[in-house]
Amino acid sequence: MENLTSAAKTTIIVVFAIYTLFQFFYSFFSRQAMKKGAGSGDFMSKFYTGGRSSGVLVTAMMVSAGVAGAGVFMGVPGYTYTFGAIWMVCCFFSLCTNFMVLGLIGKRVGIVARRTKSNTFVELFMNRYESSRVFGALSCLVVLFFLGAFAVSTITGGGRIFQILTGADYRIGLAIFTLLVVVAALTGGVKGVASAIVIQGIVMTISVIVLFIMGVNATPGYTATIQELMQTNPDWFVPKGIGTAISFAFLWGYTTFTMPHVTMSTLTYKDTKTLHNAIKVGAIVVAAWLLCLNGLCFTVKYLFPEGSLATPDLGIPSLAVSVMPPWAAGLVLAGVCGAVQSSVGGMIVSLAGTLVGDLYKNIINPKIEEDKLKKLNTAGIVVVALVVFLFACNPPALLASLITYATGGMTVAFFHTVLLGLFWKRANKEGAIAGLVSGIVLYLALDMGSKAGNALATALCLGVNPVLMATALSTVIMVVVCLVTPKPPYGLVCTWFGKDYPEIPETSAE
Amino acid sequence: MEKNQIDPMSRDYDPSSIVPDERFTQTAKEFWITMLTYSIFVLLMIVNLFTLGADPGSYTYVLGMPLWIFLEIVIIIGMVVAQELIVTFVYKDMDVTPRGSLKK
Numbered sequence: 365m366e367n368l369t370s371a372a373k374t375t376i377i378v379v380f381a382i383y384t385l386f387q388f389f390y391s392f393f394s395r396q397a398m399k400k401g402a403g404s405g406d407f408m409s410k411f412y413t414g415g416r417s418s419g420v421l422v423t424a425m426m427v428s429a430g431v432a433g434a435g436v437f438m439g440v441p442g443y444t445y446t447f448g449a450i451w452m453v454c455c456f457f458s459l460c461t462n463f464m465v466l467g468l469i470g471k472r473v474g475i476v477a478r479r480t481k482s483n484t485f486v487e488l489f490m491n492r493y494e495s496s497r498v499f500g501a502l503s504c505l506v507v508l509f510f511l512g513a514f515a516v517s518t519i520t521g522g523g524r525i526f527q528i529l530t531g532a533d534y535r536i537g538l539a540i541f542t543l544l545v546v547v548a549a550l551t552g553g554v555k556g557v558a559s560a561i562v563i564q565g566i567v568m569t570i571s572v573i574v575l576f577i578m579g580v581n582a583t584p585g586y587t588a589t590i591q592e593l594m595q596t597n598p599d600w601f602v603p604k605g606i607g608t609a610i611s612f613a614f615l616w617g618y619t620t621f622t623m624p625h626v627t628m629s630t631l632t633y634k635d636t637k638t639l640h641n642a643i644k645v646g647a648i649v650v651a652a653w654l655l656c657l658n659g660l661c662f663t664v665k666y667l668f669p670e671g672s673l674a675t676p677d678l679g680i681p682s683l684a685v686s687v688m689p690p691w692a693a694g695l696v697l698a699g700v701c702g703a704v705q706s707s708v709g710g711m712i713v714s715l716a717g718t719l720v721g722d723l724y725k726n727i728i729n730p731k732i733e734e735d736k737l738k739k740l741n742t743a744g745i746v747v748v749a750l751v752v753f754l755f756a757c758n759p760p761a762l763l764a765s766l767i768t769y770a771t772g773g774m775t776v777a778f779f780h781t782v783l784l785g786l787f788w789k790r791a792n793k794e795g796a797i798a799g800l801v802s803g804i805v806l807y808l809a810l811d812m813g814s815k816a817g818n819a820l821a822t823a824l825c826l827g828v829n830p831v832l833m834a835t836a837l838s839t840v841i842m843v844v845v846c847l848v849t850p851k852p853p854y855g856l857v858c859t860w861f862g863k864d865y866p867e868i869p870e871t872s873a874e
Numbered sequence: 875m876e877k878n879q880i881d882p883m884s885r886d887y888d889p890s891s892i893v894p895d896e897r898f899t900q901t902a903k904e905f906w907i908t909m910l911t912y913s914i915f916v917l918l919m920i921v922n923l924f925t926l927g928a929d930p931g932s933y934t935y936v937l938g939m940p941l942w943i944f945l946e947i948v949i950i951i952g953m954v955v956a957q958e959l960i961v962t963f964v965y966k967d968m969d970v971t972p973r974g975s976l977k978k
Contacts, residue, residue, distance in 0.1 A: 453923050456950055460912055463957045467908040467965070472901045474970040587938030594940070598930040601940070603923050613916040618909075636967045636977075647957040651950065787902060789889045851889065855882025863895040866882045 372690040373531050379694025380530070380701070383567065384540060390563060391548045391556055407738055408725070411553035412483040412717050416474075418632040422558040423642035424462060425565035426710060428650045430626040431461045431616075432568075433518040433707030436657050437525065437700050442677030444661045445668075450603040452658045454612035458620070459654055462646030465621045466630065470639050472786050473630040479859050483631065485624040485714070486722040489778075492785040492860060493793035494852060497727050502800050503777065504723040507624050508715060510773030512748075514623075515711040516755040517770065522704030523756060525681045529697040535757055541701065542753045545709045549716070549745050554632060557709040564702030569649060571699025574692055575684055576656035579663045582687035586659075589666045600665065611829035615771060619835075622778035623771060624718070625710035712749050720744040772811075772831040776803035780839040784846075789857050791842070794849040799842025807834035896976050897968045904965055911960060915953045922946060 409415070418426070436455065444451040473488065482488035486507060490500040519541055526537025548560040583589045594601065603609070621627055633639050657680065664679035673682055684696040720741045725732055732740070780799045784791040810830035813821025825833050851857070858865035880887050926933075926942035933940040967977040 449927070450923065453919055453946060456919065456946070457916065459950060459953060460915065460957065463908060463961075464912060467957075467961070468905055471904070471968065471970060472898065475895075475897060475901075475972070475974070478970060479972040590939050590943070594930055594933070601927065601930045601933075603927055606920065606924055609920045609923065613920070617912055617916065636965075636970060640961045640965055640967070643961045644958050647954050651954045655947075655950065787905065789892070850885040851887070852885070853882060854880045854884045854887045854892075857889065858882070858892055861894060861898055862892040864893065 372685075372693075375690035376694040376697060377530050377532075379691055380697050383698040383701075384544065387544055387560060387563065388547060391544075391551050391560060407734055408721055408741075409481070409483050411741060412628075412713070412721060413477075413632045414553060414555035414558065416478070416632055417634045418555075418558060418629070418638070419634060420638050420641040420645060421562045421565075422555075423466070423629050423633045423638060424646035424649065425561045425706065426558055426629040426632075427462045427465050427626055427642070428646045428653075429561050429565050429568070429703060429706035430623065430629075430710045431458050431620060431707075432650065432653055433521070433703055435518070435521070436653060437680050437703060438521045438677040441657065441661055441664065441679045442675070444658070445665055445673070445676040445679050448600045448602065448604065449661070450605070450609060452661050453603075454609060454616070455658050456654055457613045458616040459650055460617060460647070461620055461626075461650055462643045464617055465626055466633075466639050466643050466646075469621050469627070469782070469786060470630045470633070471636060473627070474633065474636075474639070476786075476860055477631050479865065484717040484721050485627050485631070486718055487726060488631070489781060489785055489796075490722070490726060492791075492856070493781075493796045494856065496793040496797065499781075499793055499797050499800065500722060500727050502797065503781075504718050504727070506773060506777040506800070506804065507718045508723075510770045510777075511624060511711055511715055511718075512752065512755075513773075514770035515708050515715065515752045518704055518707045518711070519752060520756045521677075522701055522708075524678070525700045525704075526697065528678060528681045529685060529693055537701075538753055538756050541705050541708060542749050544705055545712055546745060546749045548709060549713050549749075550742060554628065554713055557706075557713050558632070560709060561706040564706040565649065567695070568699040568702045568706075569652060571696045571702075572653055572656040575680075575688070575696050575699075576660055578688050578692060579660050579683050583663055583666055586662070589662050593662060593666055597665070605827075607827035607829075611832060614832055615775065615829065619771070619775040619779050622774045622782060624774070625707070625714040628710060628714055708752070712745065712752065715748045715752075716741065716744040719748060769811075772807060772829070773804065775831050776807040776834045776838060779803075779835050780842045784839075784842060786860075788846075789861050790846050790851060792846050792849055792852040795842045795844075795846030798845040799838050802841045803834055803838035806837055807831060810834055897970075897974065900966050900968065900976060907960065907964055911953075911956055915949065915956075918949050919946060922949065 440451060440455045477488050480488060480491040482491055486500060486503045489503065490496065493499045519538060522541055523534040523538040527534035548556040552559065580586050633642065660680065660683065664683050668679060668682060673679060684693045688696065724740065725737060777800045781796045807830055810821050810825055810833060814825050814830060855866045922942055922945050926945065935941065936944040969975055969977060
């Protein structure tokens with residue numbers, strides 16, 4: 365904020381610089397680890413699955429941080445500030461992220477990914493749907509477009525926090541995030557990004573706890589704050605729109621597994637003991653983040669009356685600079701940047717994997733040599749990061765709506781194709797393609813229709829987010845199309861469901 | 875594979891003839907338990923918010939905070955505990971290699 369002294373700014377920047385340098389150092393250290401050849405397999409599998417040897421912390425943090433990006437620091441607190449306490453409750457629906465990703469599909473994906481030797485989310489489900497290039501290409505487009513939008517909105521949020529805390533141009537912040545992510549990804553592949561995520565997660569955890577304690581200390585007491593707010597803003601507590609609550613229970617809970625950068629963790633974990641412990645650790649870590657950050661919504665609302673914030677989503681960072689000593693604000697900056705970098709890091713690896721591994725190698729040119737692929741992969745990471753960076757230089761105002769739109773797109777495309785693919789033998793490629801296309805079309809039609817005031821579209825949504833209805837209808841469409849078209853091939857169903865299955869011959873790239 | 879009488883590319887077969895992997899049976903069970911637990915959590919959160927939280931004029935207070943906020947915190951902590959218990963006692967360890975099996 366404007367009232368920051370230059371000495372305070374300097375302290376914040378120094379703390380942040382130490383953290384950034386530490387991360388660079390660490391990335392190069394993990395590069396050594398990858399060179400020693402931990403894990404087995406070819407370059408792509410090493411790069412994208414780290415030899416399937418991820419430990420507890422890496423797995424837990426990859427899921428937790430993948431979900432808790434700029435949204436929990438800015439978007440959702442901003443909504444809570446503007447629209448009331450119901451948003452705080454909605455945010456808690458992402459409490460079970462680890463449980464709802466690793467617990468729901470973790471083991472199943474782990475086994476079939478090993479059977480089919482798949483390195484990415486899209487590759488795995490392309491295999492399930494009879495190596496259909498149409499399904500593969502459509503999935504790639506969905507990931508590139510929607511996950512790309514998600515990455516842009518996340519990194520933008522981080523950049524704006526950087527601007528508030530340091531007073532420097534937010535594009536400098538963006539450039540630092542992008543650079544750190546690219547260095548981590550290029551030097552260590554998914555492992556480089558993942559080990560950075562662990563450090564970022566730890567810094568984030570410490571910083572939110574410190575922020576919570578200092579934030580509450582700046583008020584007359586936690587419960588006194590709530591009671592004061594009850595007097596001044598009783599309407600703020602009234603829950604409005606049960607549809608909103610139901611929508612976000614769906615979007616931030618049931619469908620978390622449709623996000624490729626989160627589901628990536630189910631491709632990389634070592635064994636089920638790791639998976640179980642990751643859920644246990646993740647449950648506690650995410651609960652701590654959400655309780656501290658959402659708990660601060662009362663404090664923010666109390667300390668910053670209506671109109672005293674530049675935009676509502678700046679509540680948490682404004683709190684950090686106004687109640688904390690500069691060294692602690694620097695720590696919060698590092699924590700926020702950690703959250704943003706780990707989300708974006710996972711997304712960029714996922715996007716590059718989709719672009720190079722799926723779209724190019726599996727669909728356009730399966731015969732590419734490993735050397736060329738390596739170079740192309742490096743180029744892919746840089747290009748993806750650069751595109752995200754350039755888009756982010758033009759920031760959107762309210763972050764959460766963009767994030768919701770992006771996750772919605774992945775939900776309508778992957779909810780049924782993933783679940784039915786994993787748990788229903790009868791799911792075939794015709795059904796999957798129909799489900800994916802109809803999901804996206806219905807989502808866009810319902811969303812635009814209800815926003816434009818179209819009566820039919822509004823009625824169809826039943827007062828909840830259009831994603832829900834689009835998902836439900838396209839799931840029905842997928843089931844019907846599956847039932848009227850032939851069964852998937854016997855060998856494939858054995859691989860995905862049977863005890864015994866035919867080994868995939870090495871030449872089955874087609 | 876000689877073991878399979880049916881051609882892997884065949885689309886004319888009885889899906890129930892495929893011997894299921896015991897690990898898949900277990901993961902399907904875990905899937906439903908996970909879904910059910912989360913659904914209960916969501917239901918409690920929403921019902922609490924829209925009943926006890928509906929009218930700020932008639933809030934009752936526990937430890938200085940409105941009852942519904944206190945209960946939301948209890949539900950959240952309860953859900954964390956539930957996750958720990960389910961993962962420890964309901965989920966089963968298994969070998970996730972291609973031809974692995976459940977660990978007894």
